[in-house]
Amino acid sequence: MREAKTQEAVTAYWSARAPHFDGVASHVAQSALWREVLQAAFAADGQKDVVDLGTGTGACALIAASLGHRVRGYDGSEGMLAVARAASQEAGLAVEFEKAVIDEAEIAPASADIVTIRNVLWTLERPMAALHQAHRILRPGGMVVVSDGLWSVAPQYRSTYAPELAARLPLHDGLTEPGTRRMLGEAGFGEARSWQHLFATPPYPGGVPMFVLTARRA
């Protein structure tokens, strides 16, 4: 499978899941918890420019907007974005949603204070390129927020990608906190700080190891 074909297959998968994604995703059931944790992790003194990469149905983008920030969300799947746009309209939150794959998104350099990437790196063929993109679009001192988990250990979270597609994705089994800290360092970020201890109850029932890390661009 070539790179363009891999992205096509990933996008098609998410477009097919889009109408039902919010019904099963724990971020909806746990959105109040996520709001508390992201608010603490953002440590924002005032309104910030937030970019959500791989925004999906816009869960993180909408939380950031509800906290008063100016938010842009990017995703490769038009189906996921349609759900995100409807949700932002229903909530009365102004978020700019745009269809773009992360590496190719035309986002002005140094135009964001905060970049969020939640549950996206595992499904990328080139996860480091997404971290480089985050670094490029952040202002000096700006912060990336990465959250993900070791999805392969829990049957209910294991991906259902076809084996041929899964084999193209280096982090398909999921991410660990130490591994992600190393990746953030390689992408040029400063020391990472973890926030998952702030969840009053585990955000993914079933005890899948997950993390929320922040790291700043020097």
Ligand SMILES: C[S@@+](CC[C@H](N)C(=O)[O-])C[C@H]1O[C@@H](n2cnc3c(N)ncnc32)[C@H](O)[C@@H]1O
């Ligand atoms: C598991 S969902 C996570 C969505 C959202 N971040 C959340 O936390 O609910 C993964 C999302 O990544 C998107 N995605 C996958 N590869 C992408 C790429 N290269 N560029 C942009 N979006 C991508 C998919 O379309 C899907 O919406």
